[in-house]
Amino acid sequence: MIDSPPVAAGGFRTALRRLRRNPAAIVSALVLLTIVFACFPGAPLWVSHACNHGPSDQNIQGTITENGHKVPVVKNDGTPIGPGLRACYLLGADSNGRDLFVRILYGGRISLEVGFISAIVCVTVALVLGILSAYAGGMTDSAISRLLDLIWSFPVYLLAVALATAFAVHGIAVGPIHVASTSLAIPIVVIAIVYVPYVARPIRGQVLSLRRMEFIEAAVASGAGPVKIMLAELLPNVASMALVFLTLIVATNILTEAALSFLGVGVPLLTPSWGNIIEQGYQTIVTAPWLTIAPGLAIMITVVSLNVLGDALRDALDPHARLRIRQ
Amino acid sequence: MRRVTGFLALAAVTALLTAGCGGGTSASGSGDTGAPVNGGILRAGIPGNPDHLDPALSYTNEGWEILEATNNGLLTFKKASGGAGATVVPDIASAMPTVTDGGKTYTFHVRPGVMFSAPVSREVKPSDFKFSIERLFRVDSGGVGFYTGIVGADSYAKTRKGGISGIVADDKAMTITFHLTQPDGTFNDYIATPFAFALPKGTPDKDISTIPQWRVATGPYRITGYVPHQSITIRRNPTFKSWTPDTPDGHLNGIDVNIGVTPEQSVNEIADGQLDWYFESVPPDRLTQLKAQYPKQVYPFVRNNITYFFMNERKYPFNKLDVRKAVNYAIDRNALVKIYGGQGTPTENIIPPGLGTAYKKHNLYPYNLAKAKQLIQQAGVAGAAVTVWGHNTDPTPSAVQYLAGVLNQIGLKATVKTFDESVYWDTIATQKGDPQIGFTDWNQDYPEGQDFIDVALNGEHIVNVGNNDLTNTNIPAYNKMIDQAKRMPLGDARNAIWAKLDYLYMKNDAAWAPFMNRQWPKYVSPHLHGLVFNGNYFELFPSMYLTQ
Numbered sequence: 001m002i003d004s005p006p007v008a009a010g011g012f013r014t015a016l017r018r019l020r021r022n023p024a025a026i027v028s029a030l031v032l033l034t035i036v037f038a039c040f041p042g043a044p045l046w047v048s049h050a051c052n053h054g055p056s057d058q059n060i061q062g063t064i065t066e067n068g069h070k071v072p073v074v075k076n077d078g079t080p081i082g083p084g085l086r087a088c089y090l091l092g093a094d095s096n097g098r099d100l101f102v103r104i105l106y107g108g109r110i111s112l113e114v115g116f117i118s119a120i121v122c123v124t125v126a127l128v129l130g131i132l133s134a135y136a137g138g139m140t141d142s143a144i145s146r147l148l149d150l151i152w153s154f155p156v157y158l159l160a161v162a163l164a165t166a167f168a169v170h171g172i173a174v175g176p177i178h179v180a181s182t183s184l185a186i187p188i189v190v191i192a193i194v195y196v197p198y199v200a201r202p203i204r205g206q207v208l209s210l211r212r213m214e215f216i217e218a219a220v221a222s223g224a225g226p227v228k229i230m231l232a233e234l235l236p237n238v239a240s241m242a243l244v245f246l247t248l249i250v251a252t253n254i255l256t257e258a259a260l261s262f263l264g265v266g267v268p269l270l271t272p273s274w275g276n277i278i279e280q281g282y283q284t285i286v287t288a289p290w291l292t293i294a295p296g297l298a299i300m301i302t303v304v305s306l307n308v309l310g311d312a313l314r315d316a317l318d319p320h321a322r323l324r325i326r327q
Numbered sequence: 328m329r330r331v332t333g334f335l336a337l338a339a340v341t342a343l344l345t346a347g348c349g350g351g352t353s354a355s356g357s358g359d360t361g362a363p364v365n366g367g368i369l370r371a372g373i374p375g376n377p378d379h380l381d382p383a384l385s386y387t388n389e390g391w392e393i394l395e396a397t398n399n400g401l402l403t404f405k406k407a408s409g410g411a412g413a414t415v416v417p418d419i420a421s422a423m424p425t426v427t428d429g430g431k432t433y434t435f436h437v438r439p440g441v442m443f444s445a446p447v448s449r450e451v452k453p454s455d456f457k458f459s460i461e462r463l464f465r466v467d468s469g470g471v472g473f474y475t476g477i478v479g480a481d482s483y484a485k486t487r488k489g490g491i492s493g494i495v496a497d498d499k500a501m502t503i504t505f506h507l508t509q510p511d512g513t514f515n516d517y518i519a520t521p522f523a524f525a526l527p528k529g530t531p532d533k534d535i536s537t538i539p540q541w542r543v544a545t546g547p548y549r550i551t552g553y554v555p556h557q558s559i560t561i562r563r564n565p566t567f568k569s570w571t572p573d574t575p576d577g578h579l580n581g582i583d584v585n586i587g588v589t590p591e592q593s594v595n596e597i598a599d600g601q602l603d604w605y606f607e608s609v610p611p612d613r614l615t616q617l618k619a620q621y622p623k624q625v626y627p628f629v630r631n632n633i634t635y636f637f638m639n640e641r642k643y644p645f646n647k648l649d650v651r652k653a654v655n656y657a658i659d660r661n662a663l664v665k666i667y668g669g670q671g672t673p674t675e676n677i678i679p680p681g682l683g684t685a686y687k688k689h690n691l692y693p694y695n696l697a698k699a700k701q702l703i704q705q706a707g708v709a710g711a712a713v714t715v716w717g718h719n720t721d722p723t724p725s726a727v728q729y730l731a732g733v734l735n736q737i738g739l740k741a742t743v744k745t746f747d748e749s750v751y752w753d754t755i756a757t758q759k760g761d762p763q764i765g766f767t768d769w770n771q772d773y774p775e776g777q778d779f780i781d782v783a784l785n786g787e788h789i790v791n792v793g794n795n796d797l798t799n800t801n802i803p804a805y806n807k808m809i810d811q812a813k814r815m816p817l818g819d820a821r822n823a824i825w826a827k828l829d830y831l832y833m834k835n836d837a838a839w840a841p842f843m844n845r846q847w848p849k850y851v852s853p854h855l856h857g858l859v860f861n862g863n864y865f866e867l868f869p870s871m872y873l874t875q
Contacts, residue, residue, distance in 0.1 A: 060729070061659060076669045077615045077669045078612055078665050078669060096729055096732070268742060269745065270728060280724070283590070283612075286612070286616075287612040
């Protein structure tokens, strides 16, 4: 929630200076950059230079040489090879003989993509609904607010699982647009939808207080229309708030993706994502714990970094603000 | 999950077959500690709901294991392990049937005094058996294929009116007579499956799994409670009095089945003393450790099983023979066995090796990815979208992912779709479900090649609901060979036809991609004894007992 006016667009330079003076922010930003680098350009580089296995390459019958001995990637009793200091199977293999390290790198791509894209979709929709609702008022405000209340009234994960399950059967079909049930767009849309109220309502609150300010009255007096006021006057004033939400909600969305994938209704099974890798590994947590621990650590480090960065960004943009994603 | 197949084999020959070749039903028995002890409640676990608790509809091991303890038919497979367990013996019938008219008429005398449990609480009559078999047709049972050889069954299947003329029940004389359209050496086996278990007249023509007043028992136990996704409660049937050593009273006071226990969880709970027995086998990755740590609590159980991928011949691109052959070349069967923790033997045959001379090992599809790719190109289906179906019980998801990965490698565009196991088997058995390719397996209903070839590949049995021919294979020439074999007496000549058909189907049709004869090792509580693994009904609850 916001109890003081946010900085205007012009304050971003000051905010950046504040951010640079925050060591926790610097560290978390570096960690995030490392993760993004590792997952995006790093993943194919690793595959082409260190190990020739792609994320979906199954090598159940393969062997690797270790200390002069041939070691099976998957033993006859089904136990996969564990972590070790080697180029291939650095973090071990799963029961299908797939290289866990490579899968985590490629899985990170998907988890980050789903997290970021769904956050962008969510914040964009929230901005539109929040600004429109607060500025238009009346029936429009009532309709949008009740819609947000409706979504808010469901527990996030229950709603997400229900939507994802429904879309998993026939995909999404709206007029001429059809999204296949196996498309990555399904978890992105589902995750974006369930968090819209958590972002839209604070934005609406902020716009409600802004629209009574003098600069809005001045804009109205100068003949600016509603669209121009919303885009040129209100949007820049809630942009910093949206930016902070964006950072915080990416972390939440990555966790939600992991949870949905773990429950089997998130990212399609064959596409590696951190949640999927955990889902496929937890059944063997006793004999092959690395299959669960490694992607779990990847999620944890990413989410903690995003949260620390988000908090730092909030402090830098508006030291008095108390923005939180509250579920 | 595993489906319990539907066709019956001849019992007598079966017994010889299984005894002679090591049998499809492996035995075992927990180190019994002297005389069985009566009392105690068995704490059992199961990953999901059994498919049904209705004898007419259940077609999974889990369902049959429970129903074997609660209900009875005219005949039963002997409640024993190994070859002996394949013998058909009288149950509610007072003796084996009198077979006349050149093998076309079977007359049973129904034993008086066998009671249905409350609320029905009356004696079982011959007309209850007639009713129960006719009900199969009215509820779209997966087992109807066993009984279509009865005179009038075909027309009843269409009209569902007027009864099956070939079943004549006389409640006064306590006899029931079945007239067949042609001799069938495995008819006794059909009568011993749970599909022919007695239900009281008036049982509704819908699934009675969750209708307590119609879950009427005749056996030593009855299902007193069933809350899907939560629990099944089984207790002694107070009206039961053992009428033959082949239908013994149970030792346990009851069984509490906790639904939703994962395979991994079951191991932990059994080790912690919270669970005594689990419906499924040991998770593949835990077997080595459990064998070393608890050698006296791990029991092997080899079934006559075939685990395979089915390809729907009605669905593109599997309507093309080259594509089906490509899949057979593309899968590395040894790799798939590893996914199952080594709990099985790789195979390309339809018929399991435990079926004597009906099994003739062939090697038509050695692992050859290049050949598979070439066949896909040749068929002109490169890039075709394929969805691989499977259920969600470990390690099946790994197996279907393996297959999808392989299909992608050979040039198709595969995705995976998994279902909760409790609905999976019914879903794939309906034409409406209409999968392209998927995982399945088949365990014997009775140890004979017919149970695998006729049930699962004879196109004459294709139906819309409860379809066992998942591939929709229908080759008239082979159907004719099957019908011819069915009329033959059990033995090597008949087995030779099954073996030949196994070869022909794999060579010329290839709608199956068999990969493993699976084993089902069990890990049980140290207090659980009296385990008997019957090849047809699987684990027998009435034999089990608990010690402190």
